[in-house]
Amino acid sequence: MSAAVPSITLNDGKTIPQLGFGVFQIPPDETAQAVNTAIELGYRHIDTAQGYRNERGVGEGIRASGLDRGQVFVTSKLNNDAHEPNEARRAFAGTLAALGTEYVDLFLIHWPLPTRNGGDFVTTWRTMIEFLRDGRARSIGVSNFQIPHLERLAAETDVLPAVNQIEVHPYLTNEAVRAYGRAHGIATEAWSPIAKGRVLDDPTVTRIADKVGRTPAQVVLRWHIEHGDIVFPKSSSPARMRENMGLFDFALDAADSAALSALDRGDAGRTGPHPDTFEGRPRN
Numbered sequence: 001m002s003a004a005v006p007s008i009t010l011n012d013g014k015t016i017p018q019l020g021f022g023v024f025q026i027p028p029d030e031t032a033q034a035v036n037t038a039i040e041l042g043y044r045h046i047d048t049a050q051g052y053r054n055e056r057g058v059g060e061g062i063r064a065s066g067l068d069r070g071q072v073f074v075t076s077k078l079n080n081d082a083h084e085p086n087e088a089r090r091a092f093a094g095t096l097a098a099l100g101t102e103y104v105d106l107f108l109i110h111w112p113l114p115t116r117n118g119g120d121f122v123t124t125w126r127t128m129i130e131f132l133r134d135g136r137a138r139s140i141g142v143s144n145f146q147i148p149h150l151e152r153l154a155a156e157t158d159v160l161p162a163v164n165q166i167e168v169h170p171y172l173t174n175e176a177v178r179a180y181g182r183a184h185g186i187a188t189e190a191w192s193p194i195a196k197g198r199v200l201d202d203p204t205v206t207r208i209a210d211k212v213g214r215t216p217a218q219v220v221l222r223w224h225i226e227h228g229d230i231v232f233p234k235s236s237s238p239a240r241m242r243e244n245m246g247l248f249d250f251a252l253d254a255a256d257s258a259a260l261s262a263l264d265r266g267d268a269g270r271t272g273p274h275p276d277t278f279e280g281r282p283r284n
């Protein structure tokens, strides 16, 4: 790691490393090794989910590192089939058991599922608040929430999400949702920050990478960092894990940053489902 990873202070006063390691699609039996390697390389923030089926490996990888639990920030997410309060309580206990820890640093509702359960993600959010109050979730947040969903939580409960984890990359800048977060103190976490690799051979990205002497992935991840968002690129390669940490000893100029933002394709740029219509099946 060439320079220290900055921390972001959340609206509940907790801090989160701005760069982490995502483990979506890392097979369960390879996750402990991948997480252990990431920690050896300097990552101190791991993003998993019940739906990834690899929480157990995340816990094993952290324990194998020899670091204290408090030195690694761990996020997990409530699965789409567990929004009903008793299901959520059972699923959250399952997360802690699988991770082998007494708390998670951050627990998220994975998808709002506005077309399921009568669109009642507010009751699910109230159950999340129980986990916050009893200390087993140090922070709570949401994922894939649109502005109307966030407005409902604000109107109907007294706890705002600490983060909203949404798809963001140069092909989907998701600026309106990000701006709502900025205005209301909800940090944005950008998932699929390199669009699962799809932006890396874009001519604008490669031109800027050549100009600044960095890789395409580093240029795109730096763009996110300069926006103030939190990112956790996934890689199964130690070399690319290391590459994805090399973000803190260079900067983009305003023109290059604007050129990356101008690649936005709106909804056509999505690599994942649309949050307004996604029904949560299959697991995601």
Ligand SMILES: NC(=O)c1ccc[n+]([C@@H]2O[C@H](COP(=O)([O-])OP(=O)(O)OC[C@H]3O[C@@H](n4cnc5c(N)ncnc54)[C@H](OP(=O)(O)O)[C@@H]3O)[C@@H](O)[C@H]2O)c1
Pocket (backbone or CB within 6 Å): 021, 022, 023, 024, 025, 047, 048, 110, 143, 144, 165, 166, 190, 191, 192, 193, 194, 195, 196, 197, 200, 217, 218, 232, 233, 234, 235, 236, 237, 240, 241, 243, 244, 272, 284
């Ligand atoms: N909340 C949600 O609904 C949601 C949805 C999707 C993702 N996420 C989270 O966001 C994390 C990251 O998203 P993601 O995994 O979908 O996509 P991503 O991080 O944008 O891209 C991962 C892909 O890019 C490749 N890659 C990584 N670094 C690279 C580099 N330096 N150069 C070239 N290729 C590189 C990886 O291949 P290799 O492994 O071969 O390096 C992998 O195929 C996930 O792991 C998960 O934690 C959340």
